[in-house]
Amino acid sequence: MSVIFWLISAITLGGALFAVLLKNTVHCALALTVAFAGLAFLFLGLDAQFAGFAQIMVYIGAVAILVVFAILLTRGSETPKGSVYSRYAFSGLVAAAGVFAVLGWAVLQSARVLPNEAQTPIATAQQIGVALVGRYVLPLEIVALLLTVATIGAVIVALHEKEGK
């Protein structure tokens, strides 16, 4: 199990690194897809089947394609003339290190606060469904509202302007 974990982590980190280091933006998007796939395998390794397959379906099947379309339909598909690294590379690195420190501290704190979670609970799809419409119905409805607003917004932005006809 441990060897597989290191392998999948290497793939995920490699994908994420190449997503910011490559020159061609579409290559970056495809490297990001590899990172998403690595995350999905990590979920599957933790026996979270629903989360893993939903990750593949949503991130690789929809978000990656969205990112790629956005790159192609704007001018991001041209290779950059100058260097890939921006002028603010160092401060960006400092900010990323800060975020990583905060997240790492939060994860380690939670491991200390909940010591009885050593046994991974198995959440079947049915339990997730029951929880979604039972205890977490308000977040579900809010997300649905958000999605509706986003869809209507997208349609309005892309609508054929009917002026001067």
Place this chain on the structure above:
Amino acid sequence: MFQTFDQIFILLRDWVLGFLPVGLRPGAGVVLGVVAIVCVFPALFALTVLLERKGLGRMQNRPGPNRVGPFGLLQPIADAIKSLTKEDIVPTTANGFIHFLAPLVLVVAVFMGFAVLPMGRNMVLVDMDCALLFYFAMGASSELAVFMAGWSSRNKYSLLGAMRAVAQMISYEVILLLSGLAVVMITGSLSLTRIVEAQNQYTGIFPHWNIFTPWGLAGFLMYAIAATAETNRSPFDLPEGESELVAGYHTEYSGFKFALFFLGEYLAMFSISGLGSTLFLGGWSAPFSFLQWVPSWIWFFSKLMLSIFVFIWMRGTLPRLRQDQLMNFAWKFVLPFTLYNLMVTALWRFLGEGWQRWVVCTVLVVAGYVLLGRVSMRREHFGPRSYRYAE
């Protein structure tokens, strides 16, 4: 004795595994299953390619291939030899790495889908609780391969074909998921083996297949439309329309890579037909209760080949849909009808057993179909075209 025939592949596998030490048996069992799938479905692909060309030929009043063997039976072998010995041309400015990877990603994603189909009693490669979700996840991965193929070819027509194909596949994937969701709602499980077992019951001689219910029939029709569009099959094959885009996203592929794309497309057709027969047509269960002596895998493959025949039939009969007609159809008719069907399915469950739910749900489905068709076609005014140019 019929039990033996039904389980003959399982017994064969257990006999082979008996020669191995106990520790290796689970792994070797899986490997044997994978080898079986990798041998059977490409063989079926070869047969289907021949059937399609002969079938289309007959529908178009011509004989089809008949030179290579008796009735053209050796034509697939000739095609395989041709595609293996052709020169593999890669454009100089093409993105070599991604150009190479695209057919591989497609074929791998499509083969993964076969792992969860129950091809007979006890004949699933992997029996997962979230089998349906896994299948749709693999279908989503194959869309990325199509895009990779079109973009890496450095060809405007390929890119255009790839974007059209991806837009079409995304639109119809939602419909595929929602029509499958009605089945999941009634069965109460995402596991395909449980869905088939729930349909394997008989009242009198008639089976409890999902297609014989009003919501099941509507769901099956929407699923069939979505399946035809997902696999870029006529009448939805504008992305690879031979008269519009040369060959769409696989223009720049020659030789074996093209054969891999072809294989991927037909295997996707098989696996989506297999899923359709599992969800709606009862998987491996027999159509009448007195026919249960026939082995279950024969029923599964018969239903698969029947679906393939219907695909070929549609290809030879219907004209191609234009891209905007295709998208309009998906978002304005099929998707609302699928959502409505979901509500009718919920009503079916809540009304409980009895003849009332049959009448109510049938009336609702037919009324919904007619009303939605009328309402969505109301604004179709066929006047002079208006053009909008990029600024």
